[in-house]
Amino acid sequence: MTSYMHIGEDIDKDAFVICDYRVTTNLPMDKAANSIAAEQSTGTWTDLTTTTEKIIDLYGARVLNIDKDMVRIAYPADDFSIDIGGVPQILSIIAGNLFGLESIHKLRLEDVSFPKCIMDMFKGPKFGVSGLRKELDRPDKPLVGTIVKPKIGLPPKETAEYVYESGAGGLTNSKDDETLVNQKFCPIEDRTVAVAEALDRLKSEGHSMMHAINVSTNGDKILELAEKVQSWGAKELMVDVITCGFAAVQALAEDPSIKVPIHVHRTMHGALTRDPLHGIAMLPVTKLVRMCGGDALHIGTLGVGKMSGNSVHDMQNLTWCLNDMNGFRTMMPVCSGGVYPGMIGKMVEISGMDVQIQAGGGVAGHPGGVRKGAMAMCQAVDAAYEGIEAQTYAETHPELKAALSKWGLK
Ligand code: 3PG
Numbered sequence: 297m298t299s300y301m302h303i304g305e306d307i308d309k310d311a312f313v314i315c316d317y318r319v320t321t322n323l324p325m326d327k328a329a330n331s332i333a334a335e336q337s338t339g340t341w342t343d344l345t346t347t348t349e350k351i352i353d354l355y356g357a358r359v360l361n362i363d364k365d366m367v368r369i370a371y372p373a374d375d376f377s378i379d380i381g382g383v384p385q386i387l388s389i390i391a392g393n394l395f396g397l398e399s400i401h402k403l404r405l406e407d408v409s410f411p412k413c414i415m416d417m418f419k420g421p422k423f424g425v426s427g428l429r430k431e432l433d434r435p436d437k438p439l440v441g442t443i444v445k446p447k448i449g450l451p452p453k454e455t456a457e458y459v460y461e462s463g464a465g466g467l468t469n470s471k472d473d474e475t476l477v478n479q480k481f482c483p484i485e486d487r488t489v490a491v492a493e494a495l496d497r498l499k500s501e502g503h504s505m506m507h508a509i510n511v512s513t514n515g516d517k518i519l520e521l522a523e524k525v526q527s528w529g530a531k532e533l534m535v536d537v538i539t540c541g542f543a544a545v546q547a548l549a550e551d552p553s554i555k556v557p558i559h560v561h562r563t564m565h566g567a568l569t570r571d572p573l574h575g576i577a578m579l580p581v582t583k584l585v586r587m588c589g590g591d592a593l594h595i596g597t598l599g600v601g602k603m604s605g606n607s608v609h610d611m612q613n614l615t616w617c618l619n620d621m622n623g624f625r626t627m628m629p630v631c632s633g634g635v636y637p638g639m640i641g642k643m644v645e646i647s648g649m650d651v652q653i654q655a656g657g658g659v660a661g662h663p664g665g666v667r668k669g670a671m672a673m674c675q676a677v678d679a680a681y682e683g684i685e686a687q688t689y690a691e692t693h694p695e696l697k698a699a700l701s702k703w704g705l706k
Contacts, residue, residue, distance in 0.1 A: 602634020
């Protein structure tokens with residue numbers, strides 16, 4: 297069998313896509329790594345009469361390192377399609393057949409680094425953190441938002457009332473939930489128009505707010521739907537990256553007709569990310585979404601919300617939203633899922649100020665209703681911003697006090 301082993305080789309990092317895989321197998325690890333490198337580049341399960349040494353030298357993947365169950369494999373940049381392959385073709389190499397190889401019991405793509413020549417094929421966010429902050433006139437505090445709840449069932453008028461009330465309570469953001477698109481009880485056109493009126497009313501009262509309308513749909517319809525939603529007055533779009541695909545995010549972000557930010561939800565990500573030994577970690581997803589032009593991305597709740605995850609992994613995602621990445625604008629990290637005011641102090645302590653914190657149940661479940669729920673969220677953010685304990689802040693802020701007595705403090 298052809299060898300793809302290049303242990304310790306000092307490769308030119310600008311000429312390879314480098315992946316770190318966690319591998320569970322009964323095979324000796326070098327054999328397993330070799331079979332992955334072969335399968336994902338110039339080989340297959342047997343030697344081929346059609347493969348030459350030159351082909352393997354130019355396009356063969358290289359096993360650079362094996363450390364216990366971690367295997368590092370480098371793929372030559374020339375293995376990747378010029379211009380038109382996009383993320384679908386990238387994923388078919390770095391995260392394709394290898395997941396189904398019978399001899400590899402479990403495999404998890406933990407991380408990926410892209411060379412400049414690949415990153416240059418992408419444009420990154422159009423708005424990003426600075427663009428969102430500018431639109432919302434919120435220079436330095438965390439953004440604070442809600443997900444309209446119940447996630448399905450409210451008609452357009454009630455949805456718009458919810459948005460208005462949450463803006464009147466001080467929230468900077470709201471959004472459709474991931475399961476809402478264009479159901480009979482809440483047609484997307486009527487909802488978008490009603491929400492736009494609510495946002496205009498808030499604006500006329502001096503408050504800037506955005507609401508992301510969910511345009512997640514089939515590939516041949518998404519751009520058309522996004523254009524329509526924008527023409528009906530949407531100030532932000534939402535797309536589910538796992539169900540619609542990275543290509544959908546990129547298509548929306550790079551189309552010149554789309555002039556509003558794109559909020560990226562990650563529903564279904566748990567099918568990829570949750571098993572610590574199998575699937576794709578959130579970190580490669582974060583990097584790809586930023587390359588594709590997401591302006592904001594759900595990254596987890598830093599170990600304190602309802603979604604599984606931990607602060608170390610979620611902070612890696614947050615770091616890759618905000619670090620220096622090929623000159624791309626930074627992407628707003630969104631902490632969402634089981635959030636309530638009493639956990640915001642801890643969350644902001646971990647995240648810092650460049651974060652969007654949002655709550656559905658933690659707003660609509662407030663004993664005083666949506667407006668007071670929004671006020672409690674904002675008060676918790678203000679307390680964290682000013683470095684004051686939530687309990688102390690609550691002594692002079694009854695809405696926060698009510699939230700703390702209902703849900704407690706983390
Ligand atoms: C989301 O879109 O993140 C969830 O719907 C959050 O809802 P929750 O704040 O009620 O958990």
